[in-house]
Amino acid sequence: MKKIAVLIIAVFCFGNVYSQTAEEYFEKGNKKYSLNDFLGAIIDFTKAIELKPDYADAFNNRGLSKYLLEDYHNAILDFNKSIQIDPNNNLAYDYRGNAKKDLKDYDGALSDYLKEIEIDSSSFAAYFNIGALKFELKQYKNSISYYNKLLEIKPEFLYGYINRGVAYEELGYYEEAIKDYTKAIQIEPNNTDSYVNRGDLRNQMGRYNDALSDFSKIIEIYPNFEYAYIGRGRSKYMLDDYRGAVLDFTKAIEFNQNYLDAYFNRGLSKFMLDDYRGAILDYNKSIQIDPKNTEVYINRGISKSYLNKYSEAILDFTKAIEINPKNENAYLKRGITKINLKQKNSGCLDFSKAGE
Known part of the structure; x- marks a missing residue:
């Protein structure tokens, strides 16, 4: 199954200056984040929070840094705090939804994305992320409906078409998928x-x-x-x-x-x-x-058979069967090879196994 893109809106929040020192730490954290120094960014955002305990943007950005370090539980704690300070911070809901989705808390993630839409009905990121969530849950038709809404809001959004195309593929709607991939190529x-x-x-x-x-x-x-x-x-x-x-x-x-x-x-x-x-x-x-790929052993065995190395071929087919005892093709090929070695009874037994 193809993978679909996920969206992290790395748009940092810039609040009003509370004190120059807190703001300086905040700006330093943003710069370190932009350089992928997430641990350094966390230290600076923490300093900003110590100087300004209600600094919602610092909690948000520290949470995002933790998220990108895959520290999802602690990231959620920061997003919780940001939302507590500013209940209308739609980005915090988006980030928290992403963290919950990565923790397989799909209901919690969906709730956050829907809250994001409630705050801002034009939030294309929320529709995109719900589409990705529904895809992960194999709810492909629902996934497509959210990508449709996303593309109504942002009609030139590249990965809206790519992800919707993948969802169409999973449903067997190949022509629709081709159209979406072609549209994506036209865009970029x-x-x-x-x-x-x-x-x-x-x-x-x-x-x-x-x-x-x-x-x-x-x-x-x-x-x-x-x-x-x-x-x-x-x-x-x-x-x-x-x-x-x-x-x-x-x-x-x-x-x-x-x-x-x-x-x-x-x-x-x-x-x-x-x-x-x-x-x-x-x-x-x-x-x-x-070493566990059965198809490789089978194909190597076939090649050895063509070189009349029947005994070596049987070893390969046997190895494939050890890895996957239900591999009909391995039994069939081993049976044919045994017949070539005049091992009729054993070969017929393999044919029986292949037909089970």
């Missing part, structure tokens, strides 16, 4: 998420040439974007351009020496080129990266 032509999502979906729909164009566009914009080579390699593979696929998977490996999908897919491509030994080398590397 250099955004990789839009091209990746559209390219992956086009591959899934069998529109391999269109998918290839999407991934090629990403590579044109960002030549070092490794996943684009994976996506394009898959398109080439499905278009029977196995040599081109090998080149793309190899390029991805150049960027990431431990890219499991790249080794596995390059192995598949080499197999289709009758390079069984080369395929086995790629599957060996895949197993080093993920």
Whole structure:
């Protein structure tokens, strides 16, 4: 399942000056936050709060710093205090809702987002976050309805279209998803998420040439974007351009020496080129990266069978079965290989297992 974007509105609150010293600490905290020095920011916001105990903005910003350090419980305490001081601080409700969502308190998060909307009905962040929350709960139609509302308020919001497109995908509404990804590309032509999502979906729909164009566009914009080579390699593979696929998977490996999908897919491509030994080398590397991947063992076993290494192939199929005793394909392939070794009874037993 694709991931969707989440939204953190990092718009700091700037209140009236209570005392120069408190304000100075507040400003120092904001600067450290902007440099991703969240621990340093917390120290400065704390100093501001010590000098001004009702400094709602300092509580808010300290809470946000804690949130970004994944200290969700203590972040919520700060947002609580900010809301206690200023009950109409809609950003505090937004931040607190995000923290509650990350703690899986979905009801609490929804309540905060709805309160945010009650305070400011044009708060697109609240609609966005409810859409993301509903998506996480697999309530895809509800998710789409909130993204619809968001896009009424902010019609050029890029991730409104991207996230709604992902929700459409989960419902099987592929054409609607394509339209949303295309709209996102029109809004921001250099955004990789839009091209990746559209390219992956086009591959899934069998529109391999269109998918290839999407991934090629990403590579044109960002030549070092490794996943684009994976996506394009898959398109080439499905278009029977196995040599081109090998080149793309190899390029991805150049960027990431431990890219499991790249080794596995390059192995598949080499197999289709009758390079069984080369395929086995790629599957060996895949197993080093993920020793529990049954599909790698099965495909390595098939490659070994084509080299007449039946005994070694049986070991691979057996390993796949040890990892997943319900893998029908592993039993089937092992059965065929045993028959090739004249182990008829044992092979037939595997065929029976495959059919259970």
